[in-house]
Amino acid sequence: MEKRQIILIPGPTAVPSRVLRAMGAPAINHRGPEFRELIVEVTAGLKQVYQTANDVLILTASGTGGMEAAVANFLSPGDKALVVSIGSFGDRFVKICRAFGVEAEILAYEWGQAANPQDVADRLAADTAHKIKAVLVQQNETSTGVLNDIQAIAAARGDHPALLIVDAISGLVAAELLTDAWGLDVVISGSQKAFMIPPGLAMVSVSPRAWEAAEKCTNSRYYFDLKEAKKFLEKGETPFTPAVSVLFGLRESLRMLADEGLAAAQERHALYRDMVRSGVRALDLELLADDAAASPAVTAVKVPAGLTPKDITGPLRERFGIVIAGGQGKLSDKIFRIGHLGYVQPTDILATFAALEMILAERGLPVQSGQAVAAAEEVLAGGI
């Protein structure tokens, strides 16, 4: 029999049936009044989620398109950027900078660690000539399951004029992020993460300071020209044909999030995080990230000695229909990752641990049936 999958990867995430139904709506003219209404509602909803009065632009692209737009619109060839890298997505920012002629100075941390805001403060304080034009950082590093302290990193700029560009693609909605209160200049998100809709959209907020930088930016861009996107948004359109169906889905998911409340959505993600970490500990497996920096969106677990990530992810998918992720980059054969962002039910997590217990016990690990499920249940019982 075909298995109904439980998909617990850090994007794309499961999609609620309300969103799926909304996405099945008939086509509309993307230069007509129905689209104008759609983009006006969605943009207002995004501003709520972003906690911002800044412009929020919607691009038809995966999240990386939003990252590319953030480099190509605000940094010029020859500019220097301080890229804070705590994992694979930090390294992606470095590659994008280099592709656009931007000199990336890397502030790197061991994978599994969060960035130390004091290091950013020290580096910027030493840059008295203000050569660094922007600081680029992930809110949530998906490859390691580590949440950076964006509020502290923002404060670490002090009086330095560098823009702060935040990849919040897997962090937004799952963790608190206050674009305006924290002074974040550019914040990137993506549809297929905690927004619980399919891939296809990248969202980018732009502060007035960032728009000033855009005026002076000499980098090449065409499809991802954010000034064009802003001009078109003013008349309720996008420069090019947008992914209209995904936007229908986004409208529905934003309505769902408004009903739930942003704080409640974040508490829900924190509960999933705690359930997962507790279950992992009960299995006597090692977590990659410390509690203090633990991501509410994804948890990375070290693979026990003698096993590979595939020994776990393979049987989970084939025998139980549960899809989790392996590692990325240099951690690809060292960890597996349980995504717990977006449309996740607590019972998805309990089912995952029940299956994990069986798989690990069959592999000869000293796992008692029910021990991880009980630990996760205990957290759940305390949290609802």
Ligand SMILES: *Cc1c(COP(=O)(O)O)cnc(C)c1O
């Ligand atoms: C998913 C993700 C991206 C974007 O990946 P795409 O595959 O281009 O959507 C970027 N940064 C982070 C932190 C992510 O989790």
